[in-house]
Amino acid sequence: FLGRLSIRHRLTPHLLEAGGHIGYDVRPSARRRGHATAMLRDALPIANAVGIDPVLITCDADNIASRKVIEANGGLFANQRVTKLRFWVATSPQRPDDHLPALFADRFGQPTSVESLGGGQSGATVKRVTIGSTSVVVKRAKPAEAAFYEGVAPVLAAAGVSVPERLWSFQEDGLQWIVLEDVALPLPRDRWLADPAVLGALGRLHGFEPALPIMPGMYRPAWPDEMSAAALDALPAARRGQLKPILERAREESTPLFEPRHPISGDPNPTNWGIRDDGTVVLFDWERFSVGTAALDLAITIPWLPEEGAYHEVAAAYLAASASGKAAGSRPPRGSIPVLARQIAVAKVWNVAEYLSLTVVGGIEPSARVEAVSTEASDWLAKGVGFRP
Numbered sequence: 001f002l003g004r005l006s007i008r009h010r011l012t013p014h015l016l017e018a019g020g021h022i023g024y025d026v027r028p029s030a031r032r033r034g035h036a037t038a039m040l041r042d043a044l045p046i047a048n049a050v051g052i053d054p055v056l057i058t059c060d061a062d063n064i065a066s067r068k069v070i071e072a073n074g075g076l077f078a079n080q081r082v083t084k085l086r087f088w089v090a091t092s093p094q095r096p097d098d099h100l101p102a103l104f105a106d107r108f109g110q111p112t113s114v115e116s117l118g119g120g121q122s123g124a125t126v127k128r129v130t131i132g133s134t135s136v137v138v139k140r141a142k143p144a145e146a147a148f149y150e151g152v153a154p155v156l157a158a159a160g161v162s163v164p165e166r167l168w169s170f171q172e173d174g175l176q177w178i179v180l181e182d183v184a185l186p187l188p189r190d191r192w193l194a195d196p197a198v199l200g201a202l203g204r205l206h207g208f209e210p211a212l213p214i215m216p217g218m219y220r221p222a223w224p225d226e227m228s229a230a231a232l233d234a235l236p237a238a239r240r241g242q243l244k245p246i247l248e249r250a251r252e253e254s255t256p257l258f259e260p261r262h263p264i265s266g267d268p269n270p271t272n273w274g275i276r277d278d279g280t281v282v283l284f285d286w287e288r289f290s291v292g293t294a295a296l297d298l299a300i301t302i303p304w305l306p307e308e309g310a311y312h313e314v315a316a317a318y319l320a321a322s323a324s325g326k327a328a329g330s331r332p333p334r335g336s337i338p339v340l341a342r343q344i345a346v347a348k349v350w351n352v353a354e355y356l357s358l359t360v361v362g363g364i365e366p367s368a369r370v371e372a373v374s375t376e377a378s379d380w381l382a383k384g385v386g387f388r389p
Contacts, residue, residue: 002030005039007047011056018084021047021055032230032360036069044073048091054174055091058084065226065361077143077217088174100129101172104138104179128182136167137180144217146176148289152212161205162282183274183282192270192303193310194317197281199301203322206262206294219266219288221258221296223251223350230357239378246381250349257347260291269300294318295340299347305380306348315340352377
């Protein structure tokens with residue numbers, strides 16, 4: 001017995017607010033093993049067979065694991081009602097990869113080619129669409145991301161933070177779509193670590209004034225106990241006793257890093273940057289735009305499992321690039337290189353723990369690569385590279 005799954009054909013006023021069409025529960029001893037993600041995935045075609053599409057699913061606002069299970073199955077955040085988050089999840093089979101909303105062709109013309117760009121860990125629908133000699137990026141957006149491009153991106157761009165230009169946004173069949181400038185040239189690998197242009201762009205974002213709005217459904221970085229437990233479950237069983245104190249010490253030290261001091265991108269990893277024809281670097285993934293501290297972003301710019309010197313290198317380059325490229329009206333960066341390097345090291349442990357937890361609670365599909373990464377991460381944590389409790 002793993003748990004319970006229920007599908008409700010009709011919603012009472014209470015279920016419409018705080019219950020939804022599908023309810024699931026996994027017994028405590030079987031949690032953090034991917035069962036909830038699998039249960040919900042298997043329930044969707046059953047709901048579709050009885051004519052429910054999309055389904056409403058809710059979870060407690062502070063239940064990060066449940067939210068990730070819902071989003072891993074395609075859940076799109078709708079709104080929050082008191083203590084409950086409400087999501088809509090499509091139950092119909094996925095359309096062919098070259099499918100585009102009809103309204104797109106009405107405005108831009110018939111595509112000559114459609115290339116799937118994948119959706120990274122979020123699983124979003126992202127396509128590069130070519131119409132004659134022009135290409136654009138078409139993306140199915142969550143409400144917070146759509147709101148970012150409509151209200152926040154133009155303000156950031158005016159302050160020197162390079163964001164893809166939003167060409168159009170629209171709704172079709174209850175889904176939100178955005179059409180963006182195509183920044184097709186990726187950041188070269190030899191610029192992945194401590195690139196001055198990348199760090200300067202982040203410095204302008206972090207120093208932006210005045211405060212930017214908090215949008216409904218916005219990603220909020222955190223390190224709850226549940227994330228540590230799930231991360232440990234992803235590591236080899238023989239290493240968990242050794243690694244648990246390391247994760248706990250890093251979690252305790254990380255608390256100030258999640259204070260909402262200034263805007264952060266949330267996911268400035270090297271593969272999320274492109275280069276315009278004029279050489280300008282552009283961050284093209286803003287799904288996790290949020291508030292926090294610089295160290296959270298800077299840790300994510302460092303490719304996967306770094307050597308100890310990477311933290312010092314990034315801290316020094318960030319402070320130098322931010323000071324020399326400070327945009328008008330923004331706060332100059334503060335802090336010494338050793339202090340910032342330590343914060344980045346702690347944030348990198350958080351970054352790794354978050355990734356590992358997603359392989360357990362849902363959000364990253366199991367694979368041979370994921371299993372190998374878990375082993376690599378356990379070795380890296382055990383060596384205390386850059387983070388020594």
